[in-house]
Amino acid sequence: MRTITKDLSQHAGQSVTVEGWLHKKRLLGGLTFINIRDRGGLVQAVIKDKNEVEKLRGLQIGTVLRAQGTAVDEPRAPGGIELHDVTLEVLVPVTHEPPVEIDKPLSHKSENLDTLFDNRVVGLRNLQEQDIFRLRAGVVQGIRAFLQAQDFVEIQTPKLVAGAAEGGTEVFKLDYFGQEASLAQSPQLYKQMMVGVFERVFEIGPAFRAELSATTRHVSEVTMLDIEMGFVHGHEEVLNMVQDMVYDVLTKTYDQFADQLKRLNAPQLTLKPTFPRYTVARIHELYTKATGRDTTREKDLTPDEEKWICEYARTNDGCEAVYATGFPKEVHKFYQQLNPDDDGETILSADLLFRGVEIATCPLREHHYDKLIEQMKAKGVDPDHPGFSHYLLAFKHGLPPHGGCGFGIDRFVEKIVGLGNIKEAILFPRDINRLAP
Numbered sequence: 001m002r003t004i005t006k007d008l009s010q011h012a013g014q015s016v017t018v019e020g021w022l023h024k025k026r027l028l029g030g031l032t033f034i035n036i037r038d039r040g041g042l043v044q045a046v047i048k049d050k051n052e053v054e055k056l057r058g059l060q061i062g063t064v065l066r067a068q069g070t071a072v073d074e075p076r077a078p079g080g081i082e083l084h085d086v087t088l089e090v091l092v093p094v095t096h097e098p099p100v101e102i103d104k105p106l107s108h109k110s111e112n113l114d115t116l117f118d119n120r121v122v123g124l125r126n127l128q129e130q131d132i133f134r135l136r137a138g139v140v141q142g143i144r145a146f147l148q149a150q151d152f153v154e155i156q157t158p159k160l161v162a163g164a165a166e167g168g169t170e171v172f173k174l175d176y177f178g179q180e181a182s183l184a185q186s187p188q189l190y191k192q193m194m195v196g197v198f199e200r201v202f203e204i205g206p207a208f209r210a211e212l213s214a215t216t217r218h219v220s221e222v223t224m225l226d227i228e229m230g231f232v233h234g235h236e237e238v239l240n241m242v243q244d245m246v247y248d249v250l251t252k253t254y255d256q257f258a259d260q261l262k263r264l265n266a267p268q269l270t271l272k273p274t275f276p277r278y279t280v281a282r283i284h285e286l287y288t289k290a291t292g293r294d295t296t297r298e299k300d301l302t303p304d305e306e307k308w309i310c311e312y313a314r315t316n317d318g319c320e321a322v323y324a325t326g327f328p329k330e331v332h333k334f335y336q337q338l339n340p341d342d343d344g345e346t347i348l349s350a351d352l353l354f355r356g357v358e359i360a361t362c363p364l365r366e367h368h369y370d371k372l373i374e375q376m377k378a379k380g381v382d383p384d385h386p387g388f389s390h391y392l393l394a395f396k397h398g399l400p401p402h403g404g405c406g407f408g409i410d411r412f413v414e415k416i417v418g419l420g421n422i423k424e425a426i427l428f429p430r431d432i433n434r435l436a437p
Helices: 005-011 050-054 110-118 127-149 188-198 235-256 258-263 280-291 303-317 369-378 386-396 409-417
Strands: 015-028 031-038 041-047 064-073 081-092 160-162 173-176 179-183 200-208 221-230 277-279 321-325 349-354 357-363 402-408
Touching (some): 005 031, 005 081, 050 081, 127 200, 127 409, 160 386, 188 200, 188 386, 221 235, 280 303, 357 409, 369 386, 402 409
Parallel strands (some): 277 321
Antiparallel strands (some): 015 064, 031 041, 064 081, 160 179, 173 179, 357 402
């Protein structure tokens, strides 16, 4: 019967069988030491018998093994257990040298990223790389658990949509049995429709952006969390829901994955339950005064301002997550509600910034049918486009006040770990130059 490495401490002094991959091999004082990796981690095996050592001759890292031996307490070994009196069986021999070394941390320097991604299928076997994606899985699980506890229903919406109904030109177009279609940039229209069904919905899924951007912040395929909640009593209720989710997920992640975060040299968490809020105008003012670079005429935040205000909030507010509010109407999207308190000069929307990058946009929606039609026309969006017919039908038949967010999972994980490029937080990233593996 197979024993997983993480459970070996329960079998000290007993004969056990371990199955996994040859992770490392070394000679020391006439003995052969090997590390065997399975889903639970590593175990070190000491091989004295020359016949057993001979079974490994010419075999490379990645060889699939079955090892039977006695589990012995050894504090210096991985997991505190070592296998003695080992008998080996080679299940799948590997004779090709691995393209990257998986028994030591892989370089994430910018000049090495292409090598990292070209050899991703093997490099992901590295324990440090696994730490990133085990943590990512935990983050997604934590988000789901929080939202489900708040009565959100998880939905799945189409990723093939008619034309470019969502607006904008940065879409991947394709032929759909003779019709023009595109890959969905977001589930925006669908999640609003579903407010009329469940009140509170969320989706975690891919979104596609045909942006000609080769930066550390952009990829062509992203994983997004999309939230929509109905019967809200103002924009602040939306901001508080997203804030509470982020606080819950971050604090639990730093507790549950403390060992992995330490191994990854992740930054320490500086967070408060209530995130500070700064208007865009105030950020421009503070940044201009601090740096001497005048941004007061900018409609949006510059990337350097996003980084600066997070550092400012961490130092002055004790919180490295911060809301930027009060965006001017010039960056308004047709489905967002204008602020009635300033005659529509600003939008009831906010960007959630964390460790120097925008990870979410959190607006209140315009839920009145006539006003929505008016805003669509004002933005040059044709409400008679067939791609909008079902969307508008939902408003005709009654949608309550609602709001939500689009939240970047990839960026969130990148910043938790302290990586330098969004692609490092994605298993198989897609950008303008990469379509494989």
